[in-house]
Amino acid sequence: MDEKLEELKEAYLFYKKALKDKDAMACGCLKDAEEWLLRELDKIFKD
Template identity: 60%
Template sequence: MLEDVSDLKEAYDFYKKVKKDENAIACGCLSDAEDWLWKELDALFADDEED
């Protein structure tokens, strides 16, 4: 029961990158990264509920 978490990893890597970048924080990319990360986590756990 291994799940494909490549999208979650990509979202997390993006979050880590923009968290360190002041320009990304100022333009709202950090908020976008957080939203994407939560979306991927929700999708991962929604798959568990369907099984």
């Protein structure tokens, strides 16, 4: 798999896990996951 897609997949899986974690929002993990996912998408569509 392309490296960029692999990184996107990793960010997406982390985001999905954070969505299911009720403590994720309180600790800031959900926001971190969203930002990471958006950064990975930006990398793909920037090129």
